[in-house]
Amino acid sequence: MRTKENKYDQLLDAAMEVIKETGFEKASVSQFVRRAGVAQGTFYLYFSSKKEIVPAIAESILSEQLLRIKKRVKEAEHGEGLLRLLIEETFAVTEEFRDLISFCYAGISLYYSFERWDEIYRPYYEWLMERLNKLQEKGEVTSGMKTEYLANYTIGLIEHGAEAHYLSQAVQTDENEAQEQLYYFVSRAVLL
The missing domain is CATH 1.10.10.60 (Homeodomain-like)
Incomplete structure:
Protein backbone atom coordinates (compact mmCIF):
# COMPACT_ATOMS: atom_id res chain seq x y z
CA MET A 1 0.00 0.00 0.00
CA SER A 49 -5.80 5.77 21.77
CA LYS A 50 -6.49 2.54 19.91
CA LYS A 51 -9.75 3.94 18.52
CA GLU A 52 -7.81 6.72 16.76
CA ILE A 53 -6.57 4.09 14.32
CA VAL A 54 -10.10 3.84 12.83
CA PRO A 55 -10.19 7.15 10.91
CA ALA A 56 -6.50 6.75 10.06
CA ILE A 57 -7.25 3.46 8.30
CA ALA A 58 -10.24 4.98 6.48
CA GLU A 59 -8.11 7.92 5.37
CA SER A 60 -5.33 5.59 4.24
CA ILE A 61 -7.68 3.49 2.09
CA LEU A 62 -9.28 6.54 0.52
CA SER A 63 -5.86 8.13 -0.11
CA GLU A 64 -4.79 4.94 -1.85
CA GLN A 65 -7.91 5.02 -4.00
CA LEU A 66 -7.38 8.66 -4.98
CA LEU A 67 -3.70 7.99 -5.73
CA ARG A 68 -4.64 5.14 -8.07
CA ILE A 69 -7.21 7.34 -9.81
CA LYS A 70 -4.74 10.21 -10.22
CA LYS A 71 -2.15 7.84 -11.72
CA ARG A 72 -4.63 6.86 -14.42
CA VAL A 73 -6.38 10.19 -14.94
CA LYS A 74 -4.70 10.82 -18.31
CA GLU A 75 -6.86 7.95 -19.58
CA ALA A 76 -9.91 9.99 -18.59
CA GLU A 77 -9.77 13.30 -20.42
CA HIS A 78 -13.50 13.14 -21.15
CA GLY A 79 -16.48 12.65 -18.86
CA GLU A 80 -17.16 9.07 -19.95
CA GLY A 81 -13.57 8.03 -19.24
CA LEU A 82 -13.58 9.78 -15.87
CA LEU A 83 -16.72 7.97 -14.71
CA ARG A 84 -15.41 4.61 -15.90
CA LEU A 85 -12.10 5.24 -14.12
CA LEU A 86 -13.84 6.18 -10.86
CA ILE A 87 -16.01 3.05 -11.05
CA GLU A 88 -13.12 0.69 -11.90
CA GLU A 89 -10.82 1.95 -9.15
CA THR A 90 -13.59 2.15 -6.55
CA PHE A 91 -14.53 -1.46 -7.27
CA ALA A 92 -10.88 -2.57 -7.15
CA VAL A 93 -10.16 -0.82 -3.84
CA THR A 94 -13.44 -1.98 -2.30
CA GLU A 95 -12.67 -5.58 -3.23
CA GLU A 96 -9.09 -5.35 -1.96
CA PHE A 97 -9.93 -3.68 1.35
CA ARG A 98 -13.47 -4.96 1.93
CA ASP A 99 -12.80 -6.25 5.47
CA LEU A 100 -11.19 -3.01 6.55
CA ILE A 101 -13.86 -0.87 4.88
CA SER A 102 -16.60 -2.67 6.83
CA PHE A 103 -14.56 -2.19 9.98
CA CYS A 104 -14.09 1.52 9.26
CA TYR A 105 -17.80 2.09 8.75
CA ALA A 106 -18.59 0.44 12.05
CA GLY A 107 -15.74 2.15 13.89
CA ILE A 108 -16.35 5.66 12.65
CA SER A 109 -20.08 5.44 13.27
CA LEU A 110 -19.35 4.18 16.79
CA TYR A 111 -16.54 6.56 17.75
CA TYR A 112 -16.87 9.61 15.52
CA SER A 113 -19.35 11.96 13.92
CA PHE A 114 -20.11 11.92 10.23
CA GLU A 115 -18.27 15.24 9.97
CA ARG A 116 -15.10 13.16 10.36
CA TRP A 117 -16.08 11.27 7.19
CA ASP A 118 -16.37 14.60 5.39
CA GLU A 119 -12.87 15.57 6.54
CA ILE A 120 -11.49 12.27 5.25
CA TYR A 121 -13.27 12.64 1.92
CA ARG A 122 -12.54 16.35 1.42
CA PRO A 123 -9.42 15.86 -0.79
CA TYR A 124 -11.32 13.42 -3.02
CA TYR A 125 -14.37 15.72 -3.29
CA GLU A 126 -12.17 18.72 -4.13
CA TRP A 127 -10.19 16.80 -6.74
CA LEU A 128 -13.36 15.57 -8.45
CA MET A 129 -14.98 19.02 -8.26
CA GLU A 130 -12.00 20.46 -10.13
CA ARG A 131 -12.28 17.78 -12.83
CA LEU A 132 -16.03 18.26 -13.12
CA ASN A 133 -15.63 22.05 -13.41
CA LYS A 134 -13.30 21.54 -16.39
CA LEU A 135 -15.72 19.09 -17.98
CA GLN A 136 -18.61 21.51 -17.43
CA GLU A 137 -16.62 24.22 -19.24
CA LYS A 138 -16.14 21.79 -22.15
CA GLY A 139 -19.89 21.07 -22.19
CA GLU A 140 -19.53 17.39 -21.25
CA VAL A 141 -21.08 17.45 -17.78
CA THR A 142 -24.45 18.73 -16.68
CA SER A 143 -24.38 22.38 -15.69
CA GLY A 144 -27.65 22.22 -13.80
CA MET A 145 -25.92 21.31 -10.54
CA LYS A 146 -23.12 22.85 -8.53
CA THR A 147 -20.05 20.65 -8.84
CA GLU A 148 -19.67 20.38 -5.07
CA TYR A 149 -22.95 18.46 -4.98
CA LEU A 150 -22.24 16.59 -8.18
CA ALA A 151 -18.85 15.38 -6.86
CA ASN A 152 -20.31 14.33 -3.52
CA TYR A 153 -23.26 12.48 -5.05
CA THR A 154 -21.15 10.83 -7.75
CA ILE A 155 -18.58 9.52 -5.27
CA GLY A 156 -21.30 8.38 -2.90
CA LEU A 157 -23.26 6.56 -5.58
CA ILE A 158 -20.21 4.84 -7.04
CA GLU A 159 -19.05 3.73 -3.61
CA HIS A 160 -22.51 2.48 -2.76
CA GLY A 161 -22.51 0.41 -5.96
CA ALA A 162 -19.13 -1.14 -5.16
CA GLU A 163 -20.08 -1.79 -1.55
CA ALA A 164 -23.43 -3.32 -2.53
CA HIS A 165 -21.50 -5.69 -4.79
CA TYR A 166 -18.67 -6.65 -2.41
CA LEU A 167 -19.90 -5.98 1.11
CA SER A 168 -23.62 -6.63 1.20
CA GLN A 169 -23.99 -8.52 -2.06
CA ALA A 170 -27.48 -7.04 -2.24
CA VAL A 171 -27.57 -7.65 -5.97
CA GLN A 172 -26.12 -10.91 -7.24
CA THR A 173 -24.32 -10.02 -10.48
CA ASP A 174 -20.84 -10.42 -11.80
CA GLU A 175 -18.46 -7.51 -11.35
CA ASN A 176 -18.52 -6.40 -15.00
CA GLU A 177 -22.31 -6.29 -15.10
CA ALA A 178 -22.45 -4.40 -11.81
CA GLN A 179 -19.96 -1.83 -13.13
CA GLU A 180 -21.80 -1.44 -16.43
CA GLN A 181 -25.17 -0.96 -14.73
CA LEU A 182 -23.64 1.58 -12.36
CA TYR A 183 -21.96 3.41 -15.24
CA TYR A 184 -25.25 3.52 -17.15
CA PHE A 185 -27.05 5.05 -14.16
CA VAL A 186 -24.37 7.56 -13.15
CA SER A 187 -23.62 8.64 -16.72
CA ARG A 188 -27.30 9.52 -17.25
CA ALA A 189 -27.16 11.81 -14.24
CA VAL A 190 -23.75 13.40 -14.84
CA LEU A 191 -22.95 13.49 -18.56
CA LEU A 192 -24.59 15.53 -21.28
Whole structure:
Protein backbone atom coordinates (compact mmCIF):
# COMPACT_ATOMS: atom_id res chain seq x y z
CA MET A 1 0.00 0.00 0.00
CA ARG A 2 2.57 2.60 1.07
CA THR A 3 6.30 2.56 1.43
CA LYS A 4 7.28 2.16 5.03
CA GLU A 5 9.29 5.35 5.11
CA ASN A 6 8.14 6.45 8.51
CA LYS A 7 6.90 5.03 11.76
CA TYR A 8 3.36 6.31 11.24
CA ASP A 9 3.07 4.23 8.06
CA GLN A 10 4.67 1.23 9.77
CA LEU A 11 2.17 1.48 12.64
CA LEU A 12 -0.79 1.95 10.33
CA ASP A 13 0.18 -1.01 8.12
CA ALA A 14 0.77 -3.18 11.19
CA ALA A 15 -2.57 -2.17 12.71
CA MET A 16 -4.40 -3.01 9.48
CA GLU A 17 -2.76 -6.44 9.34
CA VAL A 18 -3.53 -7.20 12.99
CA ILE A 19 -7.13 -5.99 12.74
CA LYS A 20 -7.72 -8.10 9.62
CA GLU A 21 -6.36 -11.14 11.48
CA THR A 22 -7.94 -10.71 14.92
CA GLY A 23 -10.65 -8.07 14.65
CA PHE A 24 -10.58 -4.68 16.29
CA GLU A 25 -11.81 -5.73 19.73
CA LYS A 26 -9.13 -8.40 20.16
CA ALA A 27 -6.38 -6.28 18.63
CA SER A 28 -4.13 -4.37 20.99
CA VAL A 29 -1.70 -1.51 20.76
CA SER A 30 0.98 -3.96 21.92
CA GLN A 31 0.29 -6.12 18.87
CA PHE A 32 0.43 -3.09 16.58
CA VAL A 33 3.82 -1.91 17.85
CA ARG A 34 5.29 -5.42 17.95
CA ARG A 35 4.27 -5.99 14.32
CA ALA A 36 5.57 -2.55 13.32
CA GLY A 37 8.85 -3.09 15.16
CA VAL A 38 8.61 0.13 17.16
CA ALA A 39 8.46 0.99 20.83
CA GLN A 40 5.10 1.14 22.63
CA GLY A 41 5.43 4.86 23.25
CA THR A 42 5.84 5.51 19.54
CA PHE A 43 2.19 4.59 18.99
CA TYR A 44 1.10 7.41 21.29
CA LEU A 45 3.15 9.96 19.37
CA TYR A 46 0.69 9.49 16.50
CA PHE A 47 -2.52 8.20 18.10
CA SER A 48 -4.05 9.14 21.45
CA SER A 49 -5.80 5.77 21.77
CA LYS A 50 -6.49 2.54 19.91
CA LYS A 51 -9.75 3.94 18.52
CA GLU A 52 -7.81 6.72 16.76
CA ILE A 53 -6.57 4.09 14.32
CA VAL A 54 -10.10 3.84 12.83
CA PRO A 55 -10.19 7.15 10.91
CA ALA A 56 -6.50 6.75 10.06
CA ILE A 57 -7.25 3.46 8.30
CA ALA A 58 -10.24 4.98 6.48
CA GLU A 59 -8.11 7.92 5.37
CA SER A 60 -5.33 5.59 4.24
CA ILE A 61 -7.68 3.49 2.09
CA LEU A 62 -9.28 6.54 0.52
CA SER A 63 -5.86 8.13 -0.11
CA GLU A 64 -4.79 4.94 -1.85
CA GLN A 65 -7.91 5.02 -4.00
CA LEU A 66 -7.38 8.66 -4.98
CA LEU A 67 -3.70 7.99 -5.73
CA ARG A 68 -4.64 5.14 -8.07
CA ILE A 69 -7.21 7.34 -9.81
CA LYS A 70 -4.74 10.21 -10.22
CA LYS A 71 -2.15 7.84 -11.72
CA ARG A 72 -4.63 6.86 -14.42
CA VAL A 73 -6.38 10.19 -14.94
CA LYS A 74 -4.70 10.82 -18.31
CA GLU A 75 -6.86 7.95 -19.58
CA ALA A 76 -9.91 9.99 -18.59
CA GLU A 77 -9.77 13.30 -20.42
CA HIS A 78 -13.50 13.14 -21.15
CA GLY A 79 -16.48 12.65 -18.86
CA GLU A 80 -17.16 9.07 -19.95
CA GLY A 81 -13.57 8.03 -19.24
CA LEU A 82 -13.58 9.78 -15.87
CA LEU A 83 -16.72 7.97 -14.71
CA ARG A 84 -15.41 4.61 -15.90
CA LEU A 85 -12.10 5.24 -14.12
CA LEU A 86 -13.84 6.18 -10.86
CA ILE A 87 -16.01 3.05 -11.05
CA GLU A 88 -13.12 0.69 -11.90
CA GLU A 89 -10.82 1.95 -9.15
CA THR A 90 -13.59 2.15 -6.55
CA PHE A 91 -14.53 -1.46 -7.27
CA ALA A 92 -10.88 -2.57 -7.15
CA VAL A 93 -10.16 -0.82 -3.84
CA THR A 94 -13.44 -1.98 -2.30
CA GLU A 95 -12.67 -5.58 -3.23
CA GLU A 96 -9.09 -5.35 -1.96
CA PHE A 97 -9.93 -3.68 1.35
CA ARG A 98 -13.47 -4.96 1.93
CA ASP A 99 -12.80 -6.25 5.47
CA LEU A 100 -11.19 -3.01 6.55
CA ILE A 101 -13.86 -0.87 4.88
CA SER A 102 -16.60 -2.67 6.83
CA PHE A 103 -14.56 -2.19 9.98
CA CYS A 104 -14.09 1.52 9.26
CA TYR A 105 -17.80 2.09 8.75
CA ALA A 106 -18.59 0.44 12.05
CA GLY A 107 -15.74 2.15 13.89
CA ILE A 108 -16.35 5.66 12.65
CA SER A 109 -20.08 5.44 13.27
CA LEU A 110 -19.35 4.18 16.79
CA TYR A 111 -16.54 6.56 17.75
CA TYR A 112 -16.87 9.61 15.52
CA SER A 113 -19.35 11.96 13.92
CA PHE A 114 -20.11 11.92 10.23
CA GLU A 115 -18.27 15.24 9.97
CA ARG A 116 -15.10 13.16 10.36
CA TRP A 117 -16.08 11.27 7.19
CA ASP A 118 -16.37 14.60 5.39
CA GLU A 119 -12.87 15.57 6.54
CA ILE A 120 -11.49 12.27 5.25
CA TYR A 121 -13.27 12.64 1.92
CA ARG A 122 -12.54 16.35 1.42
CA PRO A 123 -9.42 15.86 -0.79
CA TYR A 124 -11.32 13.42 -3.02
CA TYR A 125 -14.37 15.72 -3.29
CA GLU A 126 -12.17 18.72 -4.13
CA TRP A 127 -10.19 16.80 -6.74
CA LEU A 128 -13.36 15.57 -8.45
CA MET A 129 -14.98 19.02 -8.26
CA GLU A 130 -12.00 20.46 -10.13
CA ARG A 131 -12.28 17.78 -12.83
CA LEU A 132 -16.03 18.26 -13.12
CA ASN A 133 -15.63 22.05 -13.41
CA LYS A 134 -13.30 21.54 -16.39
CA LEU A 135 -15.72 19.09 -17.98
CA GLN A 136 -18.61 21.51 -17.43
CA GLU A 137 -16.62 24.22 -19.24
CA LYS A 138 -16.14 21.79 -22.15
CA GLY A 139 -19.89 21.07 -22.19
CA GLU A 140 -19.53 17.39 -21.25
CA VAL A 141 -21.08 17.45 -17.78
CA THR A 142 -24.45 18.73 -16.68
CA SER A 143 -24.38 22.38 -15.69
CA GLY A 144 -27.65 22.22 -13.80
CA MET A 145 -25.92 21.31 -10.54
CA LYS A 146 -23.12 22.85 -8.53
CA THR A 147 -20.05 20.65 -8.84
CA GLU A 148 -19.67 20.38 -5.07
CA TYR A 149 -22.95 18.46 -4.98
CA LEU A 150 -22.24 16.59 -8.18
CA ALA A 151 -18.85 15.38 -6.86
CA ASN A 152 -20.31 14.33 -3.52
CA TYR A 153 -23.26 12.48 -5.05
CA THR A 154 -21.15 10.83 -7.75
CA ILE A 155 -18.58 9.52 -5.27
CA GLY A 156 -21.30 8.38 -2.90
CA LEU A 157 -23.26 6.56 -5.58
CA ILE A 158 -20.21 4.84 -7.04
CA GLU A 159 -19.05 3.73 -3.61
CA HIS A 160 -22.51 2.48 -2.76
CA GLY A 161 -22.51 0.41 -5.96
CA ALA A 162 -19.13 -1.14 -5.16
CA GLU A 163 -20.08 -1.79 -1.55
CA ALA A 164 -23.43 -3.32 -2.53
CA HIS A 165 -21.50 -5.69 -4.79
CA TYR A 166 -18.67 -6.65 -2.41
CA LEU A 167 -19.90 -5.98 1.11
CA SER A 168 -23.62 -6.63 1.20
CA GLN A 169 -23.99 -8.52 -2.06
CA ALA A 170 -27.48 -7.04 -2.24
CA VAL A 171 -27.57 -7.65 -5.97
CA GLN A 172 -26.12 -10.91 -7.24
CA THR A 173 -24.32 -10.02 -10.48
CA ASP A 174 -20.84 -10.42 -11.80
CA GLU A 175 -18.46 -7.51 -11.35
CA ASN A 176 -18.52 -6.40 -15.00
CA GLU A 177 -22.31 -6.29 -15.10
CA ALA A 178 -22.45 -4.40 -11.81
CA GLN A 179 -19.96 -1.83 -13.13
CA GLU A 180 -21.80 -1.44 -16.43
CA GLN A 181 -25.17 -0.96 -14.73
CA LEU A 182 -23.64 1.58 -12.36
CA TYR A 183 -21.96 3.41 -15.24
CA TYR A 184 -25.25 3.52 -17.15
CA PHE A 185 -27.05 5.05 -14.16
CA VAL A 186 -24.37 7.56 -13.15
CA SER A 187 -23.62 8.64 -16.72
CA ARG A 188 -27.30 9.52 -17.25
CA ALA A 189 -27.16 11.81 -14.24
CA VAL A 190 -23.75 13.40 -14.84
CA LEU A 191 -22.95 13.49 -18.56
CA LEU A 192 -24.59 15.53 -21.28
